[in-house]
Amino acid sequence: MTPFRLVDAGDRRILTVDGCDYETTYSARVVRMLVERKGPRRTPPYFTYKRARGDHFLGPLFRYLDACGQTSLSVLEIGCSFGHITEYLQERPAVKRIVAFDTDTAFVEMVRVKVDELGLDKAAEVRHLDGEATRRLPWPEGAFDLVLAVGVVEHLPARLRRAQVDEYYRVLAPGGHLAVLDTPNRAFPLETHSVGLPGVQWLPPRLAYHYARLGRPRTYGALAFEEFVTDGTGWTNASWRDCLPSSGLAGLEDVTEQAGYGWRFFHDTARSRTRKALLPAFAVACAALRAAGRPPSLCLPYLNLLFHRVRT
Numbered sequence: 001m002t003p004f005r006l007v008d009a010g011d012r013r014i015l016t017v018d019g020c021d022y023e024t025t026y027s028a029r030v031v032r033m034l035v036e037r038k039g040p041r042r043t044p045p046y047f048t049y050k051r052a053r054g055d056h057f058l059g060p061l062f063r064y065l066d067a068c069g070q071t072s073l074s075v076l077e078i079g080c081s082f083g084h085i086t087e088y089l090q091e092r093p094a095v096k097r098i099v100a101f102d103t104d105t106a107f108v109e110m111v112r113v114k115v116d117e118l119g120l121d122k123a124a125e126v127r128h129l130d131g132e133a134t135r136r137l138p139w140p141e142g143a144f145d146l147v148l149a150v151g152v153v154e155h156l157p158a159r160l161r162r163a164q165v166d167e168y169y170r171v172l173a174p175g176g177h178l179a180v181l182d183t184p185n186r187a188f189p190l191e192t193h194s195v196g197l198p199g200v201q202w203l204p205p206r207l208a209y210h211y212a213r214l215g216r217p218r219t220y221g222a223l224a225f226e227e228f229v230t231d232g233t234g235w236t237n238a239s240w241r242d243c244l245p246s247s248g249l250a251g252l253e254d255v256t257e258q259a260g261y262g263w264r265f266f267h268d269t270a271r272s273r274t275r276k277a278l279l280p281a282f283a284v285a286c287a288a289l290r291a292a293g294r295p296p297s298l299c300l301p302y303l304n305l306l307f308h309r310v311r312t
Helices: 028-038 044-052 054-067 084-090 105-118 158-170 205-215 263-268 273-291
Strands: 004-008 013-017 020-024 073-078 095-102 123-128 144-150 172-184 252-254 302-309
Touching: 004 028, 013 028, 020 044, 028 105, 044 054, 044 084, 054 084, 054 144, 054 172, 054 302, 073 084, 084 095, 084 105, 084 123, 095 105, 105 123, 144 158, 158 172, 263 273, 263 302
Parallel strands: 073 095, 073 144, 095 123, 144 172
Antiparallel strands: 004 013, 013 020, 172 302, 252 302
């Protein structure tokens, strides 16, 4: 493991890695758990994720829900990871109750520690569920007003993905909303999530593996095929249909654009020079899809989608 130093400075902890200092208000216990799970070099970004990812990805959602007058929400957080979204949800006045789960036992334990240490009293449950268990979630039909899958669907194994996503919608209450956010779009020509090569997500696994080794030798040159295709690697990305239940849009309303996601989100969050330069081309593509009655998100690198379950 990369050498690191952790200093408790009273109201904050200072993690030193490769000569750089990173401050956090998380406890030394939480920081050490994270270092053990992710390694010292990959730990510091997690210190800022509550704001960096919470505000960025969930800001439009809660502005929309607040405008709709949604209150006392029971929320299911799928794949809670380090619990940064759990923390963000704790601060939302519209949220009454949070249930979270992950398939990673180390992350589940971290979140449980944070619930106790940070006083996250809205977090009613933090569960560990293995992959098979997520094919039948342990909550009744219609149990949640809001279901969140942030950076999740692309990591679901192909053999389980359909059953798992169907479960997300089964536990969604009539009148509730399901958000699939920060999910790399398989239809986009450049794979932007893991390998970073054009079209790799469309190839059969063995061919994709050799392509990755050739195009990214420093990362994949010494990687075994079994590691490349292991569950959770995410290089196959996710399609728009992967984010819907087996029944498609039946009983659902796509409110992605109304809520400020899709094209609007892509436009408003453009920061890099390349992305800003390409905005006119994306605008044309999105407009063409809209005119054809198709979701504008189909041409974007990442899917940020919101669906509303219609009351019957």
